[in-house]
Amino acid sequence: MERTAAVESRPASGASEPAIELRGLRRDFGERTALGRISARLEPGESLAVLGPNGSGKSTLLRVVAGLLRPSAGDVTVLGCALPRETHRLRGRVGYLGHAPLLYRDLSARENLRLAAALHGLDPVAAESRIEHLLGTVQMSARGDDRVAELSAGMKQRIDICRAVLHEPELLLLDEPDAHLDTEARLLVDPLIGPGHGPSRVVVSHDRAAATADADVVLELR
Secondary structure, three states, X not given: OOOOEEEEEOOOOOOOOOOEEEEEEEEEEOOEEEEEEEEEEEOOOOEEEEEOOOOXXXXXXXXXXXXXXXXXXXXXXXXXXEEOOOHHHHOOOEEXXXXXXXXXXXXXXXXXXXXXXXXXXXXXXXXXXXXXXXXXHOOOHHHXXXXXXXXXXXXXXXXXXXXXXXXXXXXXXXXXXXXXXXXXXXXXXXXHHOOOOOOEEEEEOOOHHHHHHHOOEEEEEO
């Protein structure tokens, strides 16, 4: 059965280029349609909440917008880049937080962040300062030299959030960013990934109340 979506949004306040525009997006896996007829628009600086039950295609949508999956049909424009043709133009402009941490278990937190900085081509001196600032923000400075494999799930999530924002992206794509975080940790990461702090955001969440409270646009997959 083809999955569809309901979109709620406030009227666009200006004629600026959208951060994200989806028109008739469809994504198939063989004969199965994971996303069907998805249309939505997100203005710069706004937050999009993506809701829906397990298996409705929320993470698939995030991966398409990140340029990690090709759309099967429809038009996808992200930060002015038509996907998949211009995916290369998104490099360094998007921060992606997946469902599982994108960290090397045998490297320390600092080593993971230094590797991410190198991949983004950041100046090593400036990157080191940025890394220490982020670790301090999420209160992980003291554990920064521990192997990721030795950290708790919540600690790994905090480090992965640091990785996602390290290069100061224009767009954040967040798949269940509160996973494994207690109330104190959520307050620590809020300045990095919370609403109103700069980047446009797409947030996949099971927490309807929290997600809709912070969202400018709500996309519900069915």
